[in-house]
Amino acid sequence: MKRYEVSNCLLCNSPMDEPATWKTLLMNLFPRTICLHCEEKFEPYENTDADSMSLYKYNEQMKDFLHHYKFMHDILLAKVFRHQIRQHLVKKKEIIGAIPMHPEKQKERTFSHVDELLKAANISYQSPLEKITIESQAEKTREERLNTPPIFALKANQALKNKSFILVDDIYTTGTTLNHAKHILLEAGAKSVTTFTLIRG
Structure with a gap:
């Protein structure tokens, strides 16, 4: 190899x-x-909550990486952490669920950053949710994020009863995005929902 x-x-x-x-x-x-x-230069994040796993801290090196990956559209950077992501997810028995982008935002960014991280790591995943707002959480204050109206909706014909999920996103800041998604899956009958992110802000 x-x-x-x-x-x-x-x-x-x-x-x-x-x-x-x-x-x-x-x-x-x-x-x-x-x-x-x-x-x-990337600093590992010390996890204390088994239900909310993150790999790295949001330091200057990670900030620069995220800027080039998401906003400069450098899709090759999806490969940088593929070994670490696969190592943490490949043996999980839960369904891996990717946090989706709004179609208009994905068209603007040219690719879905969460999907590409999972594809690079060769991790099978599903997207049971759809994003219903184009507002970016990154542009909001902490207070605005915590008072955000619904972000996601459940896709049609999703059979989630008694299924366990790991929701995957790129970064966890206040937890608003993941908590909204988690709530919808649990309301739809999911047995359990934990989260996994590359970065903890």
Whole structure:
């Protein structure tokens, strides 16, 4: 298996020339796309709630990554954390549910950032919800987010009774988006709903 599929780091553009180690050769399921120097700048998030898992803190390196991935439309960056995402989700028995984008917003962004993270990690997922507002939570104050009207609706013909879900989003800030989605699934009969995000703001 290849150690790298790109010749230069997707984040800093430096050559991917770190020496091989047993860890990099045996523990990574995918070829590396960023250098070790960039990887070390991402800070793991220390989870205290089993129902709400996040991988990394929202530090300056992550802020820069998210800006280029979501707002500069750099879809290749979906591959950066694919190993870590797959490692946390691949053995889960729950249904993986992706937080959806509004169709107009997806057209503007050119791709769904949550879907692409899961596709890059080779994780099967479903989208039982649809977004009914184009308002961005990122543009709101904390108080405005906490008082947000309904964000999602259940898609037609969804049989959720007694099913368990893990809802996946890119970032958890106040929890408003995930809590709205979680509430709808539980109201529709889901047995349990936990959440998973790449980032905790």
